[in-house]
Every structure is written in structure tokens, then in C-alpha cells.
Amino acid sequence: MYKTNDLILRTTTSLIAFILLGFAVYLLLAGHNSPGGGFVGGLMTSAAILLMYIAYGIEAVKKVLPINFLVLIPIGLAIALGTGIGSFIFGVPFLSQTFDYFTIPLFGEIELATAMIFDLGVYFTVIGVMMTIILTIANDQ
Amino acid sequence: MIFAVLIPLLVACFIPTLSKAKNKIHTGIFTFFVPFFIFLYFIRLVGKDFTPIRQTYNWIPSLGINLDFYLDGLSLLFVLLISGIGSLVVLYSIFYLDKKERLGHFYVYLLLFMTAMFGVVLSDNVFVLYTFWELTSISSFLLIGYWHFKERSRYGALKSMLITIFGGLSMFGGFILLSVITGSTSIQEMISQTDVILSSNYLPLILALILLGAFTKSAQFPFHIWLPDAMEAPTPVSAYLHSATMVKAGIFLIARFSPIFSGYEGFFITVSLVGIVTLCWGSYMAVRQTDLKAILAFSTISQLGMIMAMLGFGTPAAVFAAVFHILNHATFKGSLFMIAGIIDHETGTRDIRKLGGLFTLLPISATLAIFGTFSMAGVPFPFLNGFYSKELFFEATLDLESASLLAELIPYLAILGSIFTFVYSMYFFFGVFTGPKKLNQLPKKPHEAPVGMLLSPIILVLGVILIGLFPNMVNAPFIQHAAEAVNSNAEYHKIGFWHGWDFTPLHMSLIVVALGIVLFLTRKKWSGVYKVLPGKLSFNRVYDGLVNKLDTYSAGITNSYMTGSLKLYMSLILATMIIVTTGFMLLTDGFTISSNNLADITIIEVSIVIIMVAAAIATIFTKHNMAALLILGVVGYGVALLFVIYRAPDIALTQFVVETITVALFILCFYHLPKLRKTDDSSGSKTLNAVLAIGFGAMMTLIGISAYSTNWFDSISDYFLKTSYKLGGGDNVVNVILVDMRGLDTLFEIAVLGIAALAIFSLIKLKKNKEAE
Numbered sequence: 001m002y003k004t005n006d007l008i009l010r011t012t013t014s015l016i017a018f019i020l021l022g023f024a025v026y027l028l029l030a031g032h033n034s035p036g037g038g039f040v041g042g043l044m045t046s047a048a049i050l051l052m053y054i055a056y057g058i059e060a061v062k063k064v065l066p067i068n069f070l071v072l073i074p075i076g077l078a079i080a081l082g083t084g085i086g087s088f089i090f091g092v093p094f095l096s097q098t099f100d101y102f103t104i105p106l107f108g109e110i111e112l113a114t115a116m117i118f119d120l121g122v123y124f125t126v127i128g129v130m131m132t133i134i135l136t137i138a139n140d141q
Numbered sequence: 142m143i144f145a146v147l148i149p150l151l152v153a154c155f156i157p158t159l160s161k162a163k164n165k166i167h168t169g170i171f172t173f174f175v176p177f178f179i180f181l182y183f184i185r186l187v188g189k190d191f192t193p194i195r196q197t198y199n200w201i202p203s204l205g206i207n208l209d210f211y212l213d214g215l216s217l218l219f220v221l222l223i224s225g226i227g228s229l230v231v232l233y234s235i236f237y238l239d240k241k242e243r244l245g246h247f248y249v250y251l252l253l254f255m256t257a258m259f260g261v262v263l264s265d266n267v268f269v270l271y272t273f274w275e276l277t278s279i280s281s282f283l284l285i286g287y288w289h290f291k292e293r294s295r296y297g298a299l300k301s302m303l304i305t306i307f308g309g310l311s312m313f314g315g316f317i318l319l320s321v322i323t324g325s326t327s328i329q330e331m332i333s334q335t336d337v338i339l340s341s342n343y344l345p346l347i348l349a350l351i352l353l354g355a356f357t358k359s360a361q362f363p364f365h366i367w368l369p370d371a372m373e374a375p376t377p378v379s380a381y382l383h384s385a386t387m388v389k390a391g392i393f394l395i396a397r398f399s400p401i402f403s404g405y406e407g408f409f410i411t412v413s414l415v416g417i418v419t420l421c422w423g424s425y426m427a428v429r430q431t432d433l434k435a436i437l438a439f440s441t442i443s444q445l446g447m448i449m450a451m452l453g454f455g456t457p458a459a460v461f462a463a464v465f466h467i468l469n470h471a472t473f474k475g476s477l478f479m480i481a482g483i484i485d486h487e488t489g490t491r492d493i494r495k496l497g498g499l500f501t502l503l504p505i506s507a508t509l510a511i512f513g514t515f516s517m518a519g520v521p522f523p524f525l526n527g528f529y530s531k532e533l534f535f536e537a538t539l540d541l542e543s544a545s546l547l548a549e550l551i552p553y554l555a556i557l558g559s560i561f562t563f564v565y566s567m568y569f570f571f572g573v574f575t576g577p578k579k580l581n582q583l584p585k586k587p588h589e590a591p592v593g594m595l596l597s598p599i600i601l602v603l604g605v606i607l608i609g610l611f612p613n614m615v616n617a618p619f620i621q622h623a624a625e626a627v628n629s630n631a632e633y634h635k636i637g638f639w640h641g642w643d644f645t646p647l648h649m650s651l652i653v654v655a656l657g658i659v660l661f662l663t664r665k666k667w668s669g670v671y672k673v674l675p676g677k678l679s680f681n682r683v684y685d686g687l688v689n690k691l692d693t694y695s696a697g698i699t700n701s702y703m704t705g706s707l708k709l710y711m712s713l714i715l716a717t718m719i720i721v722t723t724g725f726m727l728l729t730d731g732f733t734i735s736s737n738n739l740a741d742i743t744i745i746e747v748s749i750v751i752i753m754v755a756a757a758i759a760t761i762f763t764k765h766n767m768a769a770l771l772i773l774g775v776v777g778y779g780v781a782l783l784f785v786i787y788r789a790p791d792i793a794l795t796q797f798v799v800e801t802i803t804v805a806l807f808i809l810c811f812y813h814l815p816k817l818r819k820t821d822d823s824s825g826s827k828t829l830n831a832v833l834a835i836g837f838g839a840m841m842t843l844i845g846i847s848a849y850s851t852n853w854f855d856s857i858s859d860y861f862l863k864t865s866y867k868l869g870g871g872d873n874v875v876n877v878i879l880v881d882m883r884g885l886d887t888l889f890e891i892a893v894l895g896i897a898a899l900a901i902f903s904l905i906k907l908k909k910n911k912e913a914e
Contacts, residue, residue: 032871035790099870115880129898
């Protein structure tokens with residue numbers, strides 16, 4: 001098959017993908033107080049990986065990210081469900097969330113919420129779902 | 142009493158085991174003792190000082206449904222008939238059925254039927270009665286279809302099932318109404334509340350429903366059509382079910398409820414009219430038949446009509462005659478069926494055209510048949526019980542209390558029916574036993590039946606003669622009690638043979654005999670009349686038409702809308718929603734419009750909406766699929782922009798990304814699909830689609846406006862806004878709601894996403910594996 005020279009695309013991709021990933025992580029972490037959250041974060045991460053896939057092809061992505069995206073779905077669901085079940089340990093109803101403020105060196109005072117762990121579950125699930133769907137359909141002949 | 146109901150059922154459980162030994166002992170021998178002992182138990186209750194017995198066993202006390210058994214004179218008569226004729230039929234079947242037959246099945250069904258019949262006649266609770274009633278239908282279905290490899294048997298079984306179950310269900314409805322009105326489930330208590338029932342508005346409905354049950358079961362006009370087809374059953378079954386017991390269940394029902402209904406004029410008119418029409422039609426049609434069992438079947442129909450008519454008259458004399466005739470009919474009809482079975486068994490055919498001159502070959506059967514047929518015809522001899530009940534019938538027709546036209550007509554109709562009864566009785570006897578011998582037409586060389594087979598008809602014919610000679614022997618201790626149970630005014634009625642020359646019923650009998658002889662001898666000359674009167678008119682054709690047409694039409698209706706076209710289903714769903722919703726809004730005056738809550742409209746909103754509307758319209762008219770997808774994307778981004786304007790940054794973000802991904806996925810998928818086909822819809826269906834689409838859109842708009850205009854409750858969003866930071870620790874209220882306040886929704890939404898991904902994955906991968914194979 002004739003192969004095109006995607007030099008510009010690949011060079012920009014290696015830059016943009018990192019920016020996208022960084023933005024995705026920002027969206028995930030900032031979700032509690034500003035627009036964002038696990039869902040958009042997950043979508044954005046998928047977009048970054050997808051860009052890598054378009055620019056470099058499936059082999060390269062597999063080498064860089066040796067992850068079976070299908071496995072991310074149960075992992076994400078397990079995390080989300082785990083935060084729900086975790087509330088039983090403290091004798092509170094299913095999916096009770098709490099938060100508190102901690103002072104951590106270097107970061108200063110910071111808010112840590114259990115809802116963050118739940119959002120992480122959402123995040124992983126969304127990445128797994130998006131990548132599975134797109135890669136499965138794309139690889140189908 | 143409960144043992145009478147339960148023992149046959151219990152024994153039926155052991156029959157399959159016992160029938161394993163059929164090579165040595167005929168299964169019927171085990172079965173014989175069941176009805177025989179029940180008969181012995183009940184026969185000792187017969188006597189002048191008999192009083193009703195009542196027993197109750199709890200079944201479902203909370204619903205008032207208990208195994209209430211009530212044994213009065215009427216039940217006793219039926220119990221004795223069922224057990225007595227049952228014993229004789231089992232005895233007869235031992236010799237009739239070969240050991241090679243599936244005897245286990247036969248006797249299980251027969252015992253099941255016995256249980257059901259005992260249950261019907263002994264129950265005092267209407268719902269228990271109904272339960273046993275349906276059990277008789279089911280066991281009769283099984284018995285008629287006993288030779289299930291014959292097409293006619295299956296047809297007959299299905300027909301009887303459909304008709305009797307139809308009646309049974311109607312009757313059930315009547316029972317429910319009765320028990321609601323009276324607040325009781327016991328028949329005796331209902332009888333004590335007769336006034337309540339007679340003053341109820343539902344009385345005609347109750348009567349119609351219960352009569353439907355009785356008429357279908359007892360093969361009354363026009364539901365008689367199942368009985369001739371039920372003749373495909375083995376002859377012992379025909380003798381037992383279709384002459385002595387099951388067909389009398391309807392008679393029993395009418396008799397049981399007549400204390401309630403006899404005060405109502407509609408009861409007299411309906412029951413008498415149907416009964417007398419059945420009497421005439423059945424006897425008229427019987428002369429036309431060529432099959433021995435078909436003659437007997439129509440004869441049974443006609444005789445049941447006669448009993449039904451007498452119960453309809455409701456006068457003490459008529460009730461007495463009806464009860465007496467139930468007993469007489471069971472004796473002579475049972476024996477005649479058995480003789481028909483013997484003829485079939487010994488000659489190999491039941492076709493009367495092939496039979497003739499069998500008197501010398503089957504002398505005993507012929508002698509028995511003389512008594513059976515002459516008793517059936519009501520020939521005035523003092524040793525035939527049929528004559529007595531026929532004379533009582535004539536007497537009853539003459540002194541009806543009602544003064545309607547029907548009451549005037551009844552005696553003449555009774556004579557008419559009886560003439561034909563005489564004709565077919567003679568036809569049956571002389572057609573089979575006299576005339577030229579046609580031995581070469583017979584499949585078998587005829588000879589007299591074995592003694593065992595003759596035993597049962599001999600006993601029944603002895604009954605005919607004994608009751609004929611000493612009618613008062615059964616009268617006072619037995620028939621009297623039964624008549625009193627039906628009509629409490631029934632007086633002791635001495636039955637005598639001779640009442641003098643100026644006794645009108647005797648004149649009627651003599652007219653019947655004289656005209657009957659004339660008609661019988663000139664039979665061939667007037668038989669052309671059958672081409673005129675029933676001609677092509679037949680309720681069988683109605684039934685077949687109903688059953689077949691019902692099949693065809695229901696298949697047609699189903700095929701007309703279950704075409705497999707998703708487009709049609711979609712149209713139906715949308716049309717239903719439009720009609721139901723707008724109809725509901727119109728009926729309840731649900732449409733409201735108010736401008737109280739409206740915000741100001743800005744120029745940006747208007748321009749975005751204009752773009753979206755233009756894109757949406759463009760999507761419909763685009764011929765190219767990729768273009769359609771991209772234009773659809775415009776709508777999606779427009780929505781996202783609206784979210785931005787309405788200050789929903791999270792949703793706007795998500796909408797942007799999701800819209801992009803869906804458009805990309807669509808393009809990926811549509812790339813492999815063929816180009817959009819030019820739909821070759823007719824302009825009519827296009828118009829319909831447009832109407833549906835516009836209608837649905839309009840409906841949703843109306844709902845939206847109405848819903849927004851009615852602001853019944855304050856929104857709960859204030860709570861979220863206030864407590865988001867305090868309780869959830871976050872400023873992003875949307876996110877706090879998603880992960881904290883309503884986290885369960887999110888949990889299941891991501892589960893949905895996971896399932897979707899797995900579904901797509903397995904759909905594509907599994908397809909590949911299948912191709913690889």
C-alpha cells in the first residue's frame with residue numbers, strides 16, 4: 001500500500017497529544033469545582049489516544065500504551081462500585097461521599113473528596129468504552 | 142360422600158401400574174369394582190325416609206370455596222345412574238375393548254370422568270361444581286379422542302371441547318354473578334335467597350349464562366352439533382358419557398337451579414322452547430342418519446330436549462315426569478348403545494344400509510333391541526318404561542300454567558317430535574334386524590356376541606321391563622325424592638298404565654303410534670323432504686365456518702399489521718402516541734398556555750435556532766448520506782452552542798465531544814454502507830409520513846408548552862445550589878449532583894456505556910469468528 005509522508009501531522013501530534021492529555025487530567029481533577037469531570041476527562045483522553053492512532057497507526061499506539069482498553073471498562077466500573085460499597089465500612093448508606101481539607105507540603109491546603117475516586121471510575125470506564133468501540137469498528141474490515 | 146369423588150381419582154393413579162399386567166388380566170376388571178362399590182354404598186340410602194345429607198371439607202375457606210357436598214334426592218338419582226351405568230359400561234368394555242388397546246389410558250380417562258361427574262352432581266358449592274364441570278369436559282375430550290390416530294376422532298373431540306368449554310365458561314360467569322348477588326357460594330343458600338336473585342337486575346343475564354352452560358353440555362339446539370361427532374369415541378364411552386351421564390349434566394344443572402328460576406317467566410319460555418325445538422329437530426334428523434350411532438346420537442339429543450322441556454314447564458307433574466324420564470332414558474339408551482356396539486363388533490359395520498336380517502343371527506341382541514327401541518318410541522305396552530314417561534310428558538304438556546301462545550303450541554309440537562321418535566326407533570330396529578340379509582356386504586361373518594358383552598345390556602333391559610311392570614317400585618322411595626328436590630310442590634304421583642279410554646294423553650300416544658306407523662312405512666316416499674328442510678342448512682357448517690373463518694380472519698388481521706416492516710411499526714407507534722396523547726389532552730382540557738415564566742429572547746438564540754432549523758430541514762431533503770450526516774452535525778453543535786448560552790458549560794463540553802464522536806462513528810459506519818436508496822414510496826405514503834411527522838412534532842410541542850405553562854411546584858434546584866459546597870465540597874453543582882447527590886444514576890450510566898462497548902465488541906468479533914469457520 002502506498003504510504004504517505006505524514007511528517008507534519010506526526011510532529012504536531014506528539015505535541016498536541018500531550019497538551020490534550022494534560023487538559024484531560026486537568027478536566028478530571030478540576031471537575032469538582034469548575035466545569036469538567038470524569039466523563040469529559042475520559043472523552044478528552046480518548047481523543048488524545050485517537051489522535052496518536054490516526055497519526056502513527058495501531059502498532060505504535062500498542063507499543064506506547066500496552067493496555068487492553070476492554071479491561072479498563074470493568075476496572076472503572078469496579079472503582080465506581082467500590083466507592084459505593086466502601087461507604088458500608090463506615091456504616092453509612094450506599095454511595096455516600098465525603099470530603100475534607102488537608103495541608104500537604106508543596107501543594108498547600110487542598111481539598112480531597114471521595115467523589116474524586118468515583119469520578120476516576122467514570123474516567124476509566126469512558127476511556128475503555130470509547131477506545132473499545134472505535135478500535136473495534138476501525139479494525140473491522 | 143367425598144370418597145365417591147376421590148376413590149375413582151385415587152384408583153386412576155394406580156391404573157397405569159395395574160395395566161402393566163394386561164396380558165394376563167384385563168385392566169377393566171380392576172376398574173369395575175370402583176363404580177360397583179360406590180353403587181352399593183349409595184343404593185342402601187334409597188328409601189322412603191331418605192333425608193338430605195351434607196358434608197363440608199375446607200378447601201379455600203378464605204374465598205368461601207369449600208368442598209361442600211350435598212346429597213338430596215336429585216343427587217342420589219344421578220349418583221346411582223353414574224355408578225350403576227358406570228359399572229355396566231366398565232363390564233361391557235372389558236369384552237368390547239381388546240387387550241391390545243391402550244387400556245391404561247382408557248380407564249384412567251374413564252375414572253377421571255367418573256370423579257368429575259360425581260363431583261358435579263354432589264357439589265353444593267358453585268365454584269367446586271364448575272371445577273368438576275370442566276373436568277368432565279376435559280375427560281370427555283380425552284375419551285372422544287381415544288383413537289387419536291383417526292382424523293374424525295380428533296375433529297369430534299375438538300368440537301365437543303370448544304362447544305362445552307364455551308358453555309362452561311359462560312356458566313362460570315353466571316355463577317360469579319350469582320355468588321356476588323347472594324353473597325354466598327352455596328347452592329342451597331342461593332335457593333333460600335331466591336327473592337334476592339329474582340329481584341336482581343342481572344337476572345336475565347345470569348339466566349342466559351347458566352342456560353348457555355346447560356344447553357351446550359346437554360346438546361340442546363343449536364349446540365347439539367357436537368354430540369353426533371362425539372360418536373367417534375369407543376362405544377362404551379358413547380353409551381356412558383353421551384347417553385347416560387355427561388349430557389345429563391346440563392339437565393342436572395337446570396334441575397338444580399330450577400327452584401331459583403322457576404318463578405321467572407323467561408325461564409319457562411327459554412327452557413321449554415329450546416327443549417321442545419330440540420325434541421322435534423333431533424327426532425326429525427335422526428330418521429335421516431345411516432350410521433347406527435348417529436341415529437342414537439340424534440335420538441339422545443331429542444330425548445334430552447324432551448327432559449329439558451319438562452323441566453322448563455316447571456309444574457309438579459312435569460318435574461316428576463322429567464326426573465322419571467332421566468332414569469328411563471338412561472336404561473334404554475344405554476342398552477341401545479351397547480347393542481349398536483355389539484352389532485358393530487360382530488359385523489364390522491355400523492352402516493344401516495349394509496345391515497339387515499340379523500334377527501336370526503343375533504337373536505339375543507335383537508330381543509334386547511326390541512325392548513330398547515319400543516320403550517324409546519313410547520309404544521303403549523305395560524312392560525316398557527318409556528311409555529310411562531312419555532304419557533306423563535303428554536299429560537304435562539296439557540296442563541301448563543302459562544297462557545302464552547307457546548303453551549298452546551307445546552302439545553302439538555310434543556306429538557310431532559314423538560311421531561318422529563317412533564319412526565326412528567322403528568327404523569333402527571327393523572332396519573337392522575329384519576329385511577333381506579346382506580352378508581356379502583359385511584366385513585365380518587356375524588354371530589352372536591359373547592355372554593359377557595351381552596350381560597350389561599341384559600341388565601339394563603331388565604331394568605326397562607321391571608320399571609315398566611312395577612313403576613311404583615321406584616316411584617315412592619326414589620323418583621319422589623328427586624322430584625321434591627327440584628320442585629318442593631311435587632306430590633306423590635302414582636304411576637299407572639291404564640287411566641280409561643277418555644284419557645287425553647292416551648289419545649296422543651295412539652295418534653303418535655298410528656301416524657308413526659304410516660310415516661315409517663312410507664318412509665322412502667317422503668325422505669326427499671330432507672333435501673328441502675335441512676338441505677344445505679346445517680349448524681355444522683356454521684361451526685366449521687366459524688372455526689375456519691376465525692383462523693383465516695385472525696391470520697389476516699395479524700398479517701395485515703405484522704408485516705415485518707419496521708417503517709410500518711414506527712408509523713403505528715407514532716400514530717398511536719399522537720392519537721392517545723392529543724385525545725387525552727382534548728378530553729381533559731389539558732392544553733394550557735401562559736407567558737408568566739418566559740424569559741426574554743435574544744438575537745443570538747434566534748440566529749442559532751434559525752441555523753438549526755435550516756439544517757434540520759436540509760437533512761430531510763439531502764440525497765447524499767455523508768452530506769446528511771454532516772448537516773446533522775450542525776444541529777448537534779447548535780445544541781451545544783445553546784448550552785453555552787444557557788450557561789451549562791459541562792453539558793456544552795460533553796455535547797461538543799460527543800457530537801464529534803458520533804458524527805465520526807456515523808461516517809465510519811456509513812462509509813461501508815451502500816448509498817441511500819431512492820425510496821420508491823408512493824406519494825400517498827410520503828404524505829402519510831409527513832402527516833405523522835408533523836403531527837408528532839406538533840404534539841410534542843403542545844406537551845412542552847403545556848408542561849412549561851403549568852408550574853405547580855417549586856424547583857428543588859435551590860437545595861442543590863445551597864448545599865453543593867457545604868455538603869458535597871464542590872463548587873461545580875452539576876458535577877456534585879452527578880457524583881455525589883445522584884451518584885447511583887451515574888454508576889448505572891457508565892454500566893450502560895460498558896455494556897454497549899462490550900456489545901459492539903462481541904458483535905464484531907463473533908461475526909468474525911463465524912466467518913473464519
